[in-house]
Amino acid sequence: MSRGTSVLFDVPGPRTRLRHRIYDVAALVLLVVGLVGLYFFLDAKGQLTYEDWEPFVTPEFMVALGEGWITTIQMALTAVLLALVFGVVLGVGKLSDHRWVRLPSALVVEFFRAVPLLLLIVFIFLTYGVGGGIGSYWSVVIGLMLYNGSVLAEIFRAGINALPPGQAEAAYAVGMRKTQVMTTILLPQAVKIMIPAIISQCVVALKDTSLGFYVLAPGLTAVGRSIYTEFRNQFQTVLVLALMYIVTNFILTLIATWVQKRYVGERDQLQVGAAGLSDQDTGLADAGTRHGQV
Amino acid sequence: MEDIVSNFDLVLSGFWITLQLAFWSALGSLVIGALLVAMRVGPVRVLALFATSYVNIVRNTPLLVIFILVFAGFPALDLLVGTPFLVKGIVTMTIYTSPFVCEALRAGVNSVQLGQAEAARAIGMTFGQTMTQVVLPQAVRASVPPLTSVIIAMTKNTSIAAVFGLAEATARMRGFTNNNADDRILIFLVFALGYIVIVEAISGASWLLERRWRTVR
Numbered sequence: 001m002s003r004g005t006s007v008l009f010d011v012p013g014p015r016t017r018l019r020h021r022i023y024d025v026a027a028l029v030l031l032v033v034g035l036v037g038l039y040f041f042l043d044a045k046g047q048l049t050y051e052d053w054e055p056f057v058t059p060e061f062m063v064a065l066g067e068g069w070i071t072t073i074q075m076a077l078t079a080v081l082l083a084l085v086f087g088v089v090l091g092v093g094k095l096s097d098h099r100w101v102r103l104p105s106a107l108v109v110e111f112f113r114a115v116p117l118l119l120l121i122v123f124i125f126l127t128y129g130v131g132g133g134i135g136s137y138w139s140v141v142i143g144l145m146l147y148n149g150s151v152l153a154e155i156f157r158a159g160i161n162a163l164p165p166g167q168a169e170a171a172y173a174v175g176m177r178k179t180q181v182m183t184t185i186l187l188p189q190a191v192k193i194m195i196p197a198i199i200s201q202c203v204v205a206l207k208d209t210s211l212g213f214y215v216l217a218p219g220l221t222a223v224g225r226s227i228y229t230e231f232r233n234q235f236q237t238v239l240v241l242a243l244m245y246i247v248t249n250f251i252l253t254l255i256a257t258w259v260q261k262r263y264v265g266e267r268d269q270l271q272v273g274a275a276g277l278s279d280q281d282t283g284l285a286d287a288g289t290r291h292g293q294v
Numbered sequence: 295m296e297d298i299v300s301n302f303d304l305v306l307s308g309f310w311i312t313l314q315l316a317f318w319s320a321l322g323s324l325v326i327g328a329l330l331v332a333m334r335v336g337p338v339r340v341l342a343l344f345a346t347s348y349v350n351i352v353r354n355t356p357l358l359v360i361f362i363l364v365f366a367g368f369p370a371l372d373l374l375v376g377t378p379f380l381v382k383g384i385v386t387m388t389i390y391t392s393p394f395v396c397e398a399l400r401a402g403v404n405s406v407q408l409g410q411a412e413a414a415r416a417i418g419m420t421f422g423q424t425m426t427q428v429v430l431p432q433a434v435r436a437s438v439p440p441l442t443s444v445i446i447a448m449t450k451n452t453s454i455a456a457v458f459g460l461a462e463a464t465a466r467m468r469g470f471t472n473n474n475a476d477d478r479i480l481i482f483l484v485f486a487l488g489y490i491v492i493v494e495a496i497s498g499a500s501w502l503l504e505r506r507w508r509t510v511r
Binding site: 006007008009010012020023024027028031041042045047111114115116117118119122123126127203207208209210211213214221224228232233234235237238241242245246249250253 | 335337338339340350356359362363369370404406407410411415450451452453463464467468471479486490493
């Protein structure tokens, strides 16, 4: 953040700078008091005892958590890979010249983006998952695929639309066919600017794998549940789970930022609005900062 | 088929809880999110650091984990004991959604061009005038589309309250499906339609707001 040239404030003078310095110190004192207070509060509630934290330094449980973590990543990756295929098909469908392809594609995309993912997962699990069905793992993965695929379809469409129209026009002018224009001219360029948005979608998918909790799917939260039902250390388990998710997502975000810088340059990451807002994606991109996905 | 028709009041009561959860969580998130963005873009560095850390930590945590924290972790700390589930749900949704609101508002602030504020200062407007007459009106307008996205996503996220025993729409769907194995698809479509109506209503409201606030540039 460049200080001084802000839309909100004028360049501060010496007196204002002094005042800000005083606020800084006051806020720091408040923060430290808060943290110390939190420490004493947790201590008074007996949350800092070794027994409560023991599972997380016990090798067996660390291995179990690691395995849960790998399952979670596996679910997210499988879902995103399937979603990519689903998304490209729907995205191309939405850009089709034929109304009978365009409308159903748009309807499918709208539907899966408007329905809560958990509702979808519960439906898939109870209808196709239980008994001799596909099981909870694949219920979650299929649910994630349908939802993320629909979001990716929008990202994909935004990526194609973000290309200069001259690209397609030039390709048509040299006599290429529609399929050729899409596969040799538009797709390769669009994919390049889509990659960071796809990685960001991995963060969303990774967070959403936790919904498998409701249908007893394996993964990090499931391991967490078995630990806290055994040791009654809910608070500590939540902190460890959160930390594992945060670190993983942070690494993914770093990769997305790096890829963005390396392959896309200065332009903002592609953004699409929530369901019902599909025509406003440019408005979001104009807003200038990455606000991430909820 | 008969079950969902004769017990349609259960469907409605489920969506009523969903709506209550969504409304109060949206209100709470807007207030906390506005506070966060004020800290984040303000001149006090310690507060900016605090708000930035909060945003980055919560945004990378799954909502379900925050639900476990509030519904299973807090009782261990003697916090929120005996609080109604609806209130706990609202607290959870607010903790999770406020960082996204903060980022949407910040996107709005960042979209105001520097020249606007400079011009306002150059003609001698005070800080208060610059804010209320020039910067904030533009920032708020620009925040409407991202904020709507956040609120819609939040409304869909209220479904996760079903996992923790709140009888909102998603929990109701599970109940209906368990009792009527033959009508699963119909039941799913009824509940999906309910959510779609809510989502479209929010986006319609946002569209009206944007049209009303549109300015000539």
